[in-house]
Amino acid sequence: MSPSPGPFARIREDRAVYREGWWAQGLWALAIYRLAAARYARPRGIVRSLWGGAAKLGVKWVECVCGISLPDSATIGRRLRIEHFGGIIVHGATVIGDDCVLRQNVTLGNRSEDRPMEAPILGDRVQVGAGAVILGAVRIGDDAIIGANAVVLHDVPAGAVAVGNPARILERR
Template sequence: MASKKIGLLELISEDFKTQREGLLSQGFWALFVYRLSHPRMKCRIPVVRQLWGLANLLMLKFIEVTCGISLPEAATVGRRLQIEHFGSIIIHGAAVIGDDCLIRHCVTLGNKSSDRPMEAPRLGNNVNIGAGAKIIGNVLIGDFASIGANAVVTKDVPARSIAVGVPAKIIR
């Protein structure tokens, strides 16, 4: 799941090329704001971190309202994430998304319980998530797995498997 380290401009360029609609893609704008916001997590200068945090908050809320995509700066997003359609996409701040994943509209990557608020899904590389899917809790979705439309995933999905249904069942 680890990505090779590349520069911010190269990441943004990859994000732009990955989205089919180019500058008109709400997915690109959500990723653009995320890419500008995420480095703040490593900033050690308190006043810079606070001012950067305020700017991030305003930008992230603007993206939520205009694009319907909640992608917090604390989440870990790999390279070339493709957001196929915009709207009602909620990603938990502790979620991890690998490289070359595809997320469609109305997808939730979230926690399962208020008792364990920081447990969130981890997606491997090349994961394909269908429209309306909900992946909740501390689950691992293996590389090259597919999650069917409207599936509700609460358990790990092995690599190269398909999960469909409510609750999701694994098809190898």
């Protein structure tokens, strides 16, 4: 098994899916995330602590400037595309697969204060529409589409479409 590529290789790979290149605020957020999350591969010590302080500043800068909350504790696959910046909230325990798309005003969060670490798991190639909310320990299957303004509180099978509030599942043809 080959070693995982470093953060700079991942950032170059991420950049390839952004039409705007380095001008895309979603790419800025993802680059800061990649650099911040890379510190977990280092052993505990002074370097990791200093890196952590710089990472927290970078994450806060992205939140203020881009309106994207992308914590370094989340697990994000390859080539995530944030189509339009602003109002994007991702819970720290969220898992996002490869080649996913998030649009503006998306929330991936927990559902209850009683279970604060329950967060969504998105499979590969999931598309999340503008204003969609996915809450709790729900699984979104590979190739699923979450419609704009959908509120997803239950699992969505692979290849399905979830629309409405609360979301109902439609099978794609």
